[in-house]
Amino acid sequence: MRISIEMTDSERPVIAILGAGAVGLSLAGKLAGAARVYVLCRPAHADAIRERGLLMAGIWGDRTVEGIACIAGPEDLPPSVDYIFITAKGTGTAAICEQFAGVMREATVVSLQNGIGNEEVISRYAGSVIGGTVTTNFSVEGPAQVRVKSESGPMMLGVWSGGDAAAGLDRLIGIVRAAGIPVERSPDIRAGKWAKSLLNITVNPLCALFSVPVGATADDRLRGVIAHLVHETFAVMAAEGVRVPWATPEAYLAHLFGVQIPDFAAVYPSMYYDIKMGRKTEIDLLNGYVAALGERHGIPTPYNRCIADLIRFRESAGPAHPTDEALS
Numbered sequence: 001m002r003i004s005i006e007m008t009d010s011e012r013p014v015i016a017i018l019g020a021g022a023v024g025l026s027l028a029g030k031l032a033g034a035a036r037v038y039v040l041c042r043p044a045h046a047d048a049i050r051e052r053g054l055l056m057a058g059i060w061g062d063r064t065v066e067g068i069a070c071i072a073g074p075e076d077l078p079p080s081v082d083y084i085f086i087t088a089k090g091t092g093t094a095a096i097c098e099q100f101a102g103v104m105r106e107a108t109v110v111s112l113q114n115g116i117g118n119e120e121v122i123s124r125y126a127g128s129v130i131g132g133t134v135t136t137n138f139s140v141e142g143p144a145q146v147r148v149k150s151e152s153g154p155m156m157l158g159v160w161s162g163g164d165a166a167a168g169l170d171r172l173i174g175i176v177r178a179a180g181i182p183v184e185r186s187p188d189i190r191a192g193k194w195a196k197s198l199l200n201i202t203v204n205p206l207c208a209l210f211s212v213p214v215g216a217t218a219d220d221r222l223r224g225v226i227a228h229l230v231h232e233t234f235a236v237m238a239a240e241g242v243r244v245p246w247a248t249p250e251a252y253l254a255h256l257f258g259v260q261i262p263d264f265a266a267v268y269p270s271m272y273y274d275i276k277m278g279r280k281t282e283i284d285l286l287n288g289y290v291a292a293l294g295e296r297h298g299i300p301t302p303y304n305r306c307i308a309d310l311i312r313f314r315e316s317a318g319p320a321h322p323t324d325e326a327l328s
């Protein structure tokens with residue numbers, strides 16, 4: 001299917017997506033059906049989009065999307081932007097906010113990033129902030145080529161901060177839904193970010209360390225480790241006053257092993273790709289964040305601290321060895 005977007009339609013909302021990787025490009029491909037989309041792209045993706053459009057495959061539809069505008073900085077944006085999505089890794093949030101500070105002051109900024117702490121950074125720059133989570137697996141297959149492989153729930157969006165966020169949220173949910181993305185309003189997005197993080201705290205580092213897909217983490221030898229990670233995180237969440245939808249660690253573990261791990265069994269999480277490519281991971285916003293908060297509250301978090309240290313060591317070893325068959 002080939003989709004052409006009419007870019008002169010001035011009625012369409014204007015959306016900027018900052019960070020064109022697995023999530024950002026997939027989001028751009030869908031939102032282009034309901035909005036004028038500008039994407040902050042590295043040159044390889046920008047060149048391919050200009051040459052032949054964005055190639056999308058998988059559960060969000062197989063299509064070539066034309067009409068996405070690639071930008072290199074805030075100077076390439078139109079004078080008025082309705083929403084800014086940040087889809088860079090959490091390691092790049094502060095730098096993107098600095099780069100786009102002038103535009104963000106007047107805008108409603110949405111984070112779809114994993115981990116804890118991004119919205120806190122963004123709210124220092126943005127007029128209004130909407131927090132978000134996306135429990136879907138995306139990967140980059142080549143220049144401007146993405147695949148959406150599996151999903152375990154709708155996108156969740158909720159008011160984070162700023163006077164205009166509530167009104168902006170209702171409109172944004174309408175736009176995202178019109179684009180064909182499953183989305184719900186979160187009544188408590190702070191808790192929502194923690195709820196999503198439970199999945200990333202458990203499966204992401206193990207898959208990254210051992211170069212295995214998500215399904216492998218259900219192995220009996222890893223279940224005990226995962227249970228400790230979850231128990232520690234629940235203790236820290238309780239100290240922070242965060243209430244996730246599962247009342248106990250056991251209730252979440254039943255959901256993790258009964259629903260989420262089966263839903264993502266065959267795919268690799270984002271941290272696996274970070275290690276594979278030799279990029280810094282988001283461990284400091286996940287297990288590292290839990291360990292740091294545990295220390296502040298006097299709660300022991302040895303499993304989260306250990307996993308964070310292992311990932312930091314793995315990061316320092318550089319990209320995966322080229323002869324590693326699982327990564328080739």
Ligand SMILES: NC(=O)C1=CN([C@@H]2O[C@H](COP(=O)(O)OP(=O)(O)OC[C@H]3O[C@@H](n4cnc5c(N)ncnc54)[C@H](OP(=O)(O)O)[C@@H]3O)[C@@H](O)[C@H]2O)C=CC1
Nearest residue numbers: 019020021022023087088089090092113114136137138270
């Ligand atoms: N992949 C997935 O399945 C999911 C990911 N997430 C979360 O979504 C967020 C994005 O993840 P994902 O899409 O996988 O990450 P990617 O690394 O695939 O994409 C991020 C992109 O942003 C680019 N970028 C960062 N800073 C800049 C900048 N200043 N200027 C231009 N480009 C920039 C990066 O380029 P470069 O690498 O060259 O810096 C990269 O291409 C993360 O928080 C992740 O945890 C959430 C759910 C699922």
Ligand SMILES: CC(C)(CO)C(=O)C(=O)O
Nearest residue numbers: 135136137138268269270
């Ligand atoms: C939901 C999941 C595991 C999807 O890949 C994810 O959030 C990630 O990869 O970081």
